[in-house]
Amino acid sequence: MQPIGYSYLNRYYKLLLPKLGLEVYIDNTVDTECIRNYGSFKRKLLPRSRKFIDCPYEQMISAIKYQGIRLHYFSAIFNNSLLKKADFSAFLAKKPNSKYNRVLWFLYEWLTNSKLDLPDLKSGNYIQLFEEKYYYTLKNGNKNKRTRVINNAIGTQAFCPTVRKTLEVKNLAKIDVYDTAWAKMQTLGDFLSSDVIGRSINYLYTKETKSSTEIEHEKPDKKKMQRFLNAIKNAGLFELTKEKIIDLQNQIVEDKARVTDYRTSEIYVGSTIQRLNFIDEDVHYVGVLAKYVPEMMEGLLSTHDNLMLDGRVPPLIHAAIISFGEVYIHPMDDGNGRIHRYLIHDVMKQREPEHKFIIPISAAILKNTAKYDAVLESISKPVMAMLEWELDTENNNRLIIHNDIDYMYRYPDYTEHVKFTYEMMNSAISDELISEICLLIAFDRIKRYINDIADIPNNKLDKITSIIINAGGKASKQKRAFIEKHIEHDCLPEVEAKSTQLLKEIKDRFNIDIKSLMRKLP
Template sequence: MKPVGYSFLNSYYTLTLPKLGLEVYQDPNSDKGYTQTFGASNRKVLSKFNGISESPYEQMVAAIKHQGIRLHFFAAIFKVVDVVEFTNFIQQKPNSKYNRVLWYLYEWITDKKLELPDLKSGNYINLFEDEFYYTVHNGEKDKRTKVINNAIGTRDFCPTVRKTPHIKELAKINVYETAYAEVQKLGEYLSADVLSRSINYLYTKETKSSTEIEREKPDKQKMQRFLNSLKNIGLFALDKSKLIDVQNQIVEDSAKATDYRTCEVYVGSTIQRFGFIDEDVHYIGAKAEHVHSMMDGLFKTHERLMLDNNMPALIHATVISFGEVYIHPFDDGNGRIHRYLIHDVMKQREPEHKFIIPISAAILKNTAKYDQVLESISKPLMSMLRYDLDSENNNTVVIHNDIDYMYRYPDYTEHVQFVYEMMNAAISTELVEEIALIITFDEIKKSINKIADIPNAQLDKIVGIIINGKGVVSKSKQAFVNQYIDKNRLETVQQQATSIISYIEKTIKIDVQKMMSK
């Protein structure tokens, strides 16, 4: 088996980049191509008739043909490529589609010009193929190479999202329309008052859940400040000053930032082993010297997608929010800002929607999946990073190699799938269940208020008892309830309670008793 494309280039240039989900090889003994499973990845095997030379430049063409454009690979290659040889290769066929793409990629990523004259003829071609990637519809035309840059990002920060069959199906889903459809199933019981009360609760739940994901004990003041930030999503332009303002709202006073961090930062935990204290480093943020340019690229990517307005809003929210958390621009608060950004971008793209979908509550129930999707970027990155912890200087991180391209040019395909899954889970559980619970409480309270005048505290307790019994007061609770409602009237209340609980459970397929116990 002979490596082809990125596998070849990885070895040829000694890049030590982690392998891709799809690698390409050539079988010199096979008359036809085939695909095979190879551990956690797949191999596309070309037949012996696919003549690909050992030239690294021909292999660059093969990489794009068979595996698409992987920006982090080309960014790493262009740091070490023989520019004269590369230029000569382009010059042999300057009008070739793949040569023009390689030419443009080099000048765009490096911000340096090759010693080549501008093209005088030929049609414009797209940098990324719309069939396989999410792109902007009106990219910038480069007159020199006649390539249209339809990437969703910029030189400083450019994530990619591949149009896999599953992602294309997910992208058809409008999560807000799905949420409205689920809520409308509750029919006549749904009212503006019920929606308003549920929205207030969901903002609070999202605030609490986002804090708990960080494994922190929620602080009342921080919770209130984060809640206020969430209630103002979409009202302000998303830029550096706004992000710093949000960071200041959600961290301790001592951790408030006035600018991006100037030192290296890591996420980890302290482990005590045999009397020694060790730091288990899970992730290291982008080098401090690159944070400004990467965050500038992130905001320009957001602006680019806002103006284009064609990428599904939830994919837009995913690439911006995960971009922030991987860059890690602040010493503290990055995780909560990341989840705040999902809501803020969604609100900016679709301001007509009046309620929040509590995605953090769904993530909190699926932290293993969340860790897994975060590690799809962090594990390969950390495997390449060379660093030390300076034990004499509060375990400050010292980074020895610069792999900025791993932060600048991520693939967020898996992240998009995860965010859709969490949004759908949040709709079917947190959102709909909360509205259903409010309706159930209201209807049972109405039936009790018609026959008895009971103080609110006791009334709420009685309603809770009835819901926990699925419409029936258990024997152990009857003495308490009978202090306020006599046995004959209680039968009527129980019948009405059973009826509303049955309606709710059949309508939205949930167990009210379990919902009450959460």
């Protein structure tokens, strides 16, 4: 069994890059092309009729043919000392007009900022760098006259993520999550009113703020929570710039931790484990080298501008690209996770400003932290497997990084992240948005039942309503004495009957158990 494409290149250039999800091999025992499981990975097996050419440049072409353009691979190869620039130029010069040779030529010069010893092409049609059939791309792109290649990548040389058009992603991309949310809200029928929508949206902003903070296992003070809440409510109103990101970070952290620029030191995400005689740091992820943060963030913001101006990449894919890009670069000393989730809303509001409600994706993520961790690890685990680092225990656990793998941060594949973002949005619509509206409807109606038969101060009325909902429509034995101080004993059964009927109707019609959702409403 002979490795070809990226598997061959990985060995030839001694890259030690983690395996791709699909590796390609020529297998003399098969007669037709097939895909077989290889543990948790897959292998595409090619029949013996396919010629194997033991040449790294030919294998670069095979890699693109069978596995597409993987920018992190080409960046690692083109900056590898084993690549002989003169030999590579000579190989390309044999067929300078060939489609794949031109792609390789452009990629080398784009990724390395270095020219090959080749004359400019004077004729021939322009070709696209990324095939639209397989990747999300910009509609027009930039023409490179030297190679006659149209660079339609969504990003820049400093930061260029890719999203592949798998069948699942293409189907997801047809969904407008705001339209889906609105249609779901309409199923509430006569339960729904503009007042309920407005009040539930206000609460959902609060819930989104609280959930985003809880994901980080933090309990910030009310001042910080209010500042972050205001930021979420105003998402999409400001240009997404370096200054805006820094301002957002300063709204999240303690006043004494405010900054005026991106971080200037190395950073990691982890937890402290207290053992018998020492403290151990469990490091989960290390951010990009601090020296690369400014240029990669500039690349991220340029990618955002590209997608805004082009408008062809669906809004939620756009949001996933920018938000996950920020969290992996980790540009700030603190607050990166909350900025990441804020950016989802910010991009969505910039792309679709006509929608006036929020979809509480952080609440969905909070309920699916294992899936969140898994999608983050699709990038972080390969990075951590390749990174050589240590903590200087004599210098306040200062992080020291010994090797430079910037290409792993610059050129990620976010296909899985897009799928995750759609899944969480759909979960937020079904499980969070509609549930919160139904809870508010139930609270309002039961409160109205009580108010019709008793004159009770509003704060006491809210408390009694909460008690009845928590007990599934009944007055619990423990709290019954308190309730009967405010509601006449003969009137209480009517309130209980109407409350029980309403909660049952909501459960039967919408499969939502209001009692299980109950908590102190604002």
